[in-house]
Amino acid sequence: MDTLTVYIADDCWSCAETQRILEDVVPQFPNLLLNLVNTAxxxxxxxxxxxxxxxxxxxxxxxxxxxxxxxxxxxxSIAAK
Structure with missing residues (x-):
């Protein structure tokens, strides 16, 4: 299983968009493990x-x-392998 780890922070102005991107994209890849890490x-x-x-x-x-x-x-490209 492939793992996508994404680092975010509470004081990051673009991290709200990060979460929206992940909500849109990750469900398309059911064999992908998402690890969302808050630096706090x-x-x-x-x-x-x-x-x-x-x-x-x-x-x-x-x-x-x-x-x-x-x-x-x-x-x-990773899922196709």
Whole structure:
């Protein structure tokens, strides 16, 4: 199972859009595990230095919010394997 981990913060002005993007895109991929991490509850790992940051299977795929289409395309390419 593939894992999409997304780091957000309470004081992040674009993180509300992050949550809307995830609500729109993630349900299309039932075999994808979503791990939404609020930095107020868990510290950032060393390789994450900004929010929102999207990691797919531990690798950064987007610093900032991708378009819905770009995220769908990336997730579809992994799901096809």
């Amino acid at each position: 509850e868990q510290p950032l790992p060393e390789n994450v230095f900004a929010v929102p940051t999207y990691l797919l299977n531990g690798k950064i795929i987007s610093l900032g919010n991708p378009t819905r289409e770009a995220l769908e395309k990336r997730l579809a």
